Amino acid sequence: AQTVTQSQPEMSVQEAETVTLSCTYDTSESNYYLFWYKQPPSRQMILVIRQEAYKQQNATENRFSVNFQKAAKSFSLKISDSQLGDTAMYFCAFMISNFGNEKLTFGTGTRLTIIP
Amino acid sequence: ETGVTQSPTHLIKTRGQQVTLRCSSQSGHNTVSWYQQALGQGPQFIFQYYREEENGRGNFPPRFSGLQFPNYSSELNVNALELDDSALYLCASRNPQQETQYFGPGTRLLVL
Numbered sequence: 001a002q003t004v005t006q007s008q009p010e011m012s013v014q015e016a017e018t019v020t021l022s023c024t025y026d027t028s029e030s031n032y033y034l035f036w037y038k039q040p041p042s043r044q045m046i047l048v049i050r051q052e053a054y055k056q057q058n059a060t061e062n063r064f065s066v067n068f069q070k071a072a073k074s075f076s077l078k079i080s081d082s083q084l085g086d087t088a089m090y091f092c093a094f095m096i097s098n099f100g101n102e103k104l105t106f107g108t109g110t111r112l113t114i115i116p
Numbered sequence: 117e118t119g120v121t122q123s124p125t126h127l128i129k130t131r132g133q134q135v136t137l138r139c140s141s142q143s144g145h146n147t148v149s150w151y152q153q154a155l156g157q158g159p160q161f162i163f164q165y166y167r168e169e170e171n172g173r174g175n176f177p178p179r180f181s182g183l184q185f186p187n188y189s190s191e192l193n194v195n196a197l198e199l200d201d202s203a204l205y206l207c208a209s210r211n212p213q214q215e216t217q218y219f220g221p222g223t224r225l226l227v228l
Contacts, residue, residue: 004158033215043204044118045159045219052215091158095215103149103172104208104217106158 002027004094006107013082014115020067021077021110023092031097034068034075035104040088048090051075079112087114118142120209120220128226134195137223141188141209148190149217150182153204165190166212194225202227 003026013019025034036048051059051068059066063083067076079086092107119142129135141148147166151159161174165184179195188209194201204224208217 035216037219042221043224044221045206045208046118047216047218050216093158095217097215099171099212102147102215103161103164103174104151104159105161108156108158 002029002094002096002105004092004105004107006092006110008110009108010111010113012113012115015084016081018078018080019082019112021079021090021092021112023075023077023107025073025075025092025094025105027073027094027096029096029098033095033097034066035093035095036064036066036075036077037091037093037106038086038088039091039109045091049077082114084114084116086112088112118218118220120207120218122205122207122220122223124223125221126224126226128228129197130228131197131199133197133227134193135197135225137192137194137205137207137225139190139192139207139209139220141190141207142218143188145188145209145211145218147212148184148188148207148209150190150192151206151208152176152201153206153222155203159206162192197227199227201225 034051089109093104121140149164150162153159164172184190204222208219
């Protein structure tokens with residue numbers, strides 16, 4: 001069974017600073033995907049960034065980037081130049097690339113607060 | 117906006133009742149998954165439907181059932197509601213050729 005661990009229940013950072021959220025996972029699979037989702041108080045789960053396990057290059061989306069360490073099974077999210085709108089719960093999630101078993105396994109989340 | 121909608125937004129039921137939650141997926145997304153998110157937790161996978169058939173299920177009892185329709189809509193049915201069923205229920209759709217799941221805004225269910 002796959003597990004995802006987010007060890008930081010809460011974090012806060014000043015606006016415009018950089019923050020890194022941690023995520024580790026456990027799996028015996030070799031083909032999988034990793035995701036960071038953002039869930040603001042409005043409850044809508046929004047995709048922030050995704051990473052294919054077979055790609056060594058770290059994914060980047062504007063101010064969001066990941067540090068994917070496959071051997072260490074680590075997948076951290078870096079938010080640069082943080083903005084007030086980044087305040088939300090952030091969930092790390094894992095998915096096996098296997099038809100019929102493509103469920104997302106989520107961590108328990110990190111509540112991020114951006115301080116003005 | 118993800119193009120995925122859910123109804124109703126909120127719902128209050130009493131223990132023992134039955135409930136039906138609805139989801140409308142993005143056009144072309146013939147795979148839909150349902151998740152239960154208890155307060156303060158990450159979402160838990162309930163089941164997945166592909167081309168109107170269940171093709172994956174999490175650790176949920178048979179009183180959780182679903183349907184998927186040809187028009188990209190789907191339902192989650194829960195029978196014999198229990199207090200612990202109180203949660204946010206999320207549906208997510210995707211194109212089976214892609215890995216990203218797009219979530220709806222969820223339905224908040226409260227069981228009294």
